[in-house]
Amino acid sequence: MKITRLDLDDTGSPEGLITKILKAEPNLPIPVPVEELAQCFDITDITVLTTEGYEGGLITDDCKSEGVILVNAAARRGRRRFTIGHELGHFLIPTHRPAKSGQFLCSREDMRQWAAKENDAYARMEMEANRFSALLLMPPPKLRVYLGKFGDPDLAHITELADHFDVSKEPAARAYASYHEQTIAIAVVKDGIVLRVYRQSRFPNICVANGSAVPRNSLYHYAANGGQTITEIRQNDAELWLESDWGKRLPTLYEQVFYQQEGFALIMLWTECDNDEDEVDADENRTSKERLLDRLAHKYR
Numbered sequence: 001m002k003i004t005r006l007d008l009d010d011t012g013s014p015e016g017l018i019t020k021i022l023k024a025e026p027n028l029p030i031p032v033p034v035e036e037l038a039q040c041f042d043i044t045d046i047t048v049l050t051t052e053g054y055e056g057g058l059i060t061d062d063c064k065s066e067g068v069i070l071v072n073a074a075a076r077r078g079r080r081r082f083t084i085g086h087e088l089g090h091f092l093i094p095t096h097r098p099a100k101s102g103q104f105l106c107s108r109e110d111m112r113q114w115a116a117k118e119n120d121a122y123a124r125m126e127m128e129a130n131r132f133s134a135l136l137l138m139p140p141p142k143l144r145v146y147l148g149k150f151g152d153p154d155l156a157h158i159t160e161l162a163d164h165f166d167v168s169k170e171p172a173a174r175a176y177a178s179y180h181e182q183t184i185a186i187a188v189v190k191d192g193i194v195l196r197v198y199r200q201s202r203f204p205n206i207c208v209a210n211g212s213a214v215p216r217n218s219l220y221h222y223a224a225n226g227g228q229t230i231t232e233i234r235q236n237d238a239e240l241w242l243e244s245d246w247g248k249r250l251p252t253l254y255e256q257v258f259y260q261q262e263g264f265a266l267i268m269l270w271t272e273c274d275n276d277e278d279e280v281d282a283d284e285n286r287t288s289k290e291r292l293l294d295r296l297a298h299k300y301r
């Protein structure tokens with residue numbers, strides 16, 4: 001790769017930086033060689049982080065002439081790659097300044113910062129570094145092409161997506177929920193508690209707050225829970241998950257659950273409005289159940 005920091009023109013936003021990177025390296029391989037890219041951008045070493053309780057770090061000088069990235073060696077490969085992307089984001093975004101001179105130290109929580117208040121400068125930096133890493137490892141033009149090969153949403157695609165881009169499942173789930181052409185959201189659950197929900201802006205408002213229990217009648221509680229299994233896609237009561245708006249009919253809601261290790265699970269919520277413009281005529285007189293059965297028959301054929 002020939003790209004250098006000069007190609008980045010002091011661009012300040014994660015999106016702008018990724019655009020410049022893809023322009024300079026249009027044939028960027030997938031999985032993205034994040035270590036090699038870091039070297040092109042004056043990261044002289046990527047080494048083990050020994051500070052307890054942190055996921056990643058960056059040592060650099062005030063003018064960021066060069067840097068060393070530190071990574072929690074105990075983390076799995078996908079997570080280490082995300083951390084390298086995150087620290088590279090701190091290094092390349094000109095406004096990012098460490099709390100302690102010369103060293104950024106980032107926790108697991110920092111790596112999950114996807115939203116921040118306007119006046120919270122620290123949270124904003126972490127959010128931008130995460131956005132940079134996610135965009136770098138799953139560049140949107142490549143992600144769209146890749147997602148185009150799948151049909152209707154299915155949590156099984158997340159494993160394939162994570163393998164293809166060499167990322168861990170959670171950033172893969174977030175990207176899948178954000179870029180899928182259907183209206184979906186993905187809840188990350190641990191021991192029956194909803195930790196966070198990734199959703200598109202057009203997804204209806206969710207009435208289950210982060211930190212609360214998965215609704216009692218969710219498929220999550222009824223499907224066989226033996227190891228890492230993925231359930232079928234089932235229609236359920238939309239009111240379980242969606243805020244109801246007086247006078248407005250709620251869309252049809254489908255659920256699918258992907259049980260994972262250590263009590264973790266992903267729950268996909270997929271909504272379909274009955275008045276969708278792209279609904280074909282033949283569908284008009286059929287119930288949602290009929291449409292779903294047809295879809296499943298097609299899928300498992």
Ligand SMILES: [Zn+2]
Pocket residue numbers: 086090104105106107110125126129
């Ligand atoms: Zn950070």
